[in-house]
Amino acid sequence: MERERVEQLQPQDLIEKAKLGDRDAFGELVAQHQHEVFTLAVRLVRDRDLAADVSQDAFIRAWRAMPKFRGDAKFSTWMHRITVNTAWTHRAKQKRMRLDPLESMISEPQASTLDPVRAGEAASALPKIEEALMQLSGSIRAVVVLKDVYGWSHSEIADHLEISVTAAKVRLHRGRKELRNLLDGYQDGAP
DSSP states (O other), X not given: OHHHHHHTSOHHHHXXXXXXXXXXXXXXXXXXXXXXXXXXXXHHHOOHHHHHHHHHHHHHHHHHHGGGOOOSSOHHHHHHHHHHHHHHHHHHHOSOOOOOOGGGTSOOOOTTXXXXXXXXXXXXXXXXXXXXXXXXXXXXXXXXIIIIITOOOHHHHHHHHTOOHHHHHHHHHHHHHHHHHHHHHHHTTOO
């Protein structure tokens, strides 16, 4: 009965109750945000099992920090920052990473938007793009993924990674330049 009542609360009410230690309210916030947290974790750590750990730890950190949540940003924005920080902590502990196919992290183009030849070329390029992304440093790859996959603004990226907007722009520029260099031979027709 309590669970049904919590599900009917508005997001701000859930946040206020969770700040006061209400586990059911926080559980509802987790239910509402778990998919986006997991998706971001997968894109950052590139390992679905590790992303599950990152997501769980991010929510544990959020629960512990909940009384301090000021509400200056949306709850989802706050969770993204916690997730990014948790991902970097986990990545630093990992000696090796398994790769998931890039196509599992980027939605497939609609058949109507690409002709079959271009769709085939795009699909065959994914392994090479994935390999090139993995050659970028973690801090640069994070900016490229947040900008080019998620479509975040420079200021959103800067806020989430706790860097300046200029640093976000510089990292994006460097990342794209490195990707162009890494993919240059492939684009010219090299296998």
